[in-house]
Amino acid sequence: MSEKIVTQQLLLPDLRFVKQERVKNFRYIYCEKVSEFEVCPKCATKCFTTYDHVNVTIKDAPIRSKNIILKIRKRRFYCKSCKSVFREPVGGIYKRFRTSERFRRHLMWCASKFMNLKEVQKQGDCSAWLVYKAYYQQIELELRRTKSSWPKTIGIDEHSFLRNDKTKRVDFVTVFIDYNNKRMKDVVLGKSHGDLLDSSIQKIAGKENVKNVIVDLSPTFRTFAQEYFPQARIIADRFHVTKLMHPLIHELRRKVIEDNKIEIKRRNPINRLLLRYRKTLYAHQRNAIDTFLELSPELKELYWYQQRIYRFYRIKGYNKAREVFIKLTDEMAKTKNKQILTYRNTFRSWHNEVLNYFSTKLTNGRTEGYNRKAKLIQRCAYGFRSFKNYRLKLLYSCQ
DSSP: OOHHHHHHHHTOTTEEEEEEEEETTEEEEEEEEOOSOEEOTTTOOEEOEEEEEEEEEEEEEEETTEEEEEEEEEEEEEETTTTEEEEOOOTTSOTTOSBOHHHHHHHHHHHHHSSSHHHHHHHHTOOHHHHHHHHHHHHHHHHHHTOOOOOSEEEEEEEEEEEOTTTOSEEEEEEEEETTTTEEEEEEEOOSHHHHHSSGGGGOOOGGGOOEEEEOSOHHHHHHHHHHOTTSEEEEOHHHHHHTHHHHHHHHHHHHHHHHTOOOOTTOTHHHHTTSOGGGSOHHHHHHHHHHHTTOHHHHHHHHHHHHHHHHTTOOSHHHHHHHHHHHHHHHHTOOOHHHHHHHHHHHHTHHHHHHHHHHOOOSHHHHHHHHHHHHHHHHTTOOSOHHHHHHHHHHHTO
């Protein structure tokens, strides 16, 4: 094998091929660096005097399933200005590292493709510690290359991360989703107002670019968005607005079943039929619902208000939706049903955010999808102890 071919395979242009040896599954390549001078790392002066030589062993990425070991004969230079001795650097190999940058990228590829850690260790012939170290280091480098400013539209949501042994509570993480580029923008430990302000999002530039912020019905996220993105329009997710009715309906449904001593099978369809949009049901399903609602006037009233909320979100146009919103809340105020009055208070406190939906038709569906993917990553890894590693893994997998 010629010197030119070996140099092209190594992708280390600073090195010159000397010889090679083959021992079982290993290929030992002896090489040395060729340069007229080196720059002193202390005083930045050119050094031409060679002090002595040292031999360094570096593990490189495999070629055709053969493990590559580089035997580099390095020179140590003597600096006459500051009278110090230093080793010559080699491109593609960090200082004090025993593996090349290309080998660490190879470990990252293996960790992304293989099913378990044992297979990665076997492929790279290295320890589990090196796999973890190289994998997350390469992910961090990749994320630095794709760093960008805030987009026009973002979504904010939280999900559980780890149970705290000290407080016996579940720690949460907050995710910021980039709707324009369809990726996860950042992950923050905690969901309180202080946690969000004192986090890594401060390093992201261009927060004045954000025009739309989609949140669930969380007062914390609303307050944070108003303070951190003052020029943005806050939009309440339509699914969470309609979902507020579901616990109230379930509570009254269980009460009706207990009061009338109805024997309900485990898979009784009335549980889910009460939550569906009426126009999508068959005639016999609507008849079954009407028969059940006759047992409770309170449940019947709540059910029809739920259907009106469903129809409310099918309105086109901001002005028309605003008129229907005012009319709907005024009619809710006349009822004596406590569940409806409770829902009305929440509905009115979010009236600006609810009506902003009709100007953009944006929902938090994409954010919920990335939340689902985050939980899948947790299950595949059997949980994470380090939030730093979890954040890097999540950002890399969802970019």
